[in-house]
Amino acid sequence: PKPCEVTPAIITKSYACQRRTPLKHHNSFLTEPLEILAENAEFSENEGRSIAFRRSASVLKALPRAVRAMDELKDLPCLGEHSLRVIKEILEDGTSSEVESTRQSEQFQAMKALTGVFGVGVRTADRWFREGLRSPLDLVHTGQKLSHTQQAGVQHYNDLNTPVTKKEAMVISDIVERAVKAVLPGAIIILTGGFRRGKEVGHDVDFLITHPEEGAEERLMPKIVNWLEDQGLLLYQKTTRNSYLESKDGPARPPSNMDRFERCFSIFRLEQTKVDCDEHVDASSYNSGRTDGTEERHSGSSWRAVRVDLVVSPYSQFAFATLGWTGSKLFERELRRWAGQEKGMSLSSHALYDSKQQRYLQANSEEELFAHLGLEYIPPSERNA
Ligand code: CTP
Ligand code: MN
Ligand code: MN
Ligand code: MN
Missing domain, CATH: 1.10.150.110 (DNA polymerase beta, N-terminal domain-like)
Incomplete structure (x- = not known):
């Protein structure tokens, strides 16, 4: 043509x-x-x-x-x-x-290395850079005061910067499914984030959990976390309560695009088979920029750290949450911009508010949500914006 x-x-x-x-x-x-x-x-x-x-x-x-x-x-x-x-x-x-x-600049490389630590944002990394720090090892050597999250981030730096494979994501899916079913039979668990969009690797594994009986999902996360902890599967977790109902932020739009679901940012301890370990070693030998020494080597024992995000949503918000947690980040951002600028609507992972009609629009599926927004349905595999 x-x-x-x-x-x-x-x-x-x-x-x-x-x-x-x-x-x-x-x-x-x-x-x-x-x-x-x-x-x-x-x-x-x-x-x-x-x-x-x-x-x-x-x-x-x-x-x-x-x-x-x-x-x-x-x-x-x-x-x-x-x-x-x-x-x-x-x-x-x-x-x-x-x-x-x-790419070659010292600032870019240092910022990349420092923001690569779980729990470190741009502000903190920039302050450290201006204080002369360049890598996670520098944080250790200079005895920086670190949050619990950042301590876990430094400790597991190499593992958390090794891409999670689809195979590993599937093993973690099985574990999460077992945990959730054990504490709440009938619960529904879906893989969201990059893996739902068809990515072969990810920086973490994202799950969304709900239950068809509205209210059954309340305070579910602590139970899931306890189950996982009892099995020795968690290296780190930080659970946040649902704060949507308490929020006074007005329709559909909590500040800074953060949603208010009950959620857990965690690090799983993933057992590895002999074969996985060999693959892991092979893969890491390509990565010459590794910062060895920040992480306790676990030679002999065979596990690795993997970041996992768990989110619990009420059934009535499940479609919104599914759309909001599937990504990509740019796709999400553009959906919200479209809703606001082109439709006079306000979209979040909880709700869709129509300002003209002055009412919330309900949806039971992503398809219905795209229709409310006047958009052609785009399947997850084509949301890789
Ligand atoms: N997300 C969110 N609130 C957060 C973090 C993430 O709503 N505090 C949403 C993002 O908008 C995205 C999804 O969760 O839609 C997944 O985010 P993330 O795991 O960071 O990215 P992925 O697309 O899964 O890519 P990666 O492979 O790097 O994990
Ligand atoms: Mn992800
Ligand atoms: Mn990411
Ligand atoms: Mn995530």
Whole structure:
């Protein structure tokens, strides 16, 4: 087909939630560099700039083939001047000097290493960077005061920065299923996050739990956590109570996009078979940048640490929670922006409020939610924006 036939459908679709974005696409050679710049903007707390780069990258992920020339981009939405400059440089020279110098910069590398510690955000990492710290080992050597979460993050740094495989996610699914069924028969458990979108690896494993009988799910998390702890399966956990009903934040929109479900951020102790251990060692030997010594080596014993997020939702909010916890983060962000700017609605992981009708819209499935929002249904595997 002629180049102009490549993109007509995408031209008017400037929100990522209007497009299908598969996991595997044809433009990683452009999107990865753009996402480096997005990440770097996040490290400097420049959210607007970061979102601009992420939106640019996302548009390119939705294209049916690799971009070869600048004129193929002229009708695409979301591509700002800066992104276009970077793309042009990569198309012409194979790399972008700005991206490469960012990648090499001491600040970027230190921020990446420090925010790679579970429990460390950009603010804290930046303060440490300005104090001269560069890596998790520096935190140990200088005796930084760390929260319990950060202590666990440093202790399990290498494991938590080793991608979780689908196979490992399935083993953890079985464990979570056993735990939940033991403490609340009839409960429903679904895998959310990246694995629901079809990712082969993830940084954690995400679950959403509910029960068809409204109210049966109340105070469920402590029971699940106790069961897991009794089995010696948890290395760390932090449970937060449901605070949605107590919140006074008005319709559908708690501050900072955080939802208010009962939830648990945890680190599982995952037993490994001999074969898994060998794979693990092989995989880590590729990773020359490891910070050895922050984690107690568990040679001999065969387990590894894996981050797991558990969320409990009432049945009446299950569709909202499923949509909100499936991601990707950009897709979620775009859904909320679409709802607000195009529909006069307010969407959260709890509810959808229609400002014109001044009422909440109910939904029993993700399909119904997309319909309420006036969007074509996009399946999880194509929400990889
Ligand atoms: N999420 C959320 N509130 C949080 C953390 C995450 O609503 N405090 C949602 C995100 O919006 C996302 C989903 O949970 O939709 C999964 O987030 P996360 O596990 O961070 O990312 P994944 O897409 O699963 O990718 P990864 O493989 O890196 O885990
Ligand atoms: Mn995840
Ligand atoms: Mn993530
Ligand atoms: Mn998660």
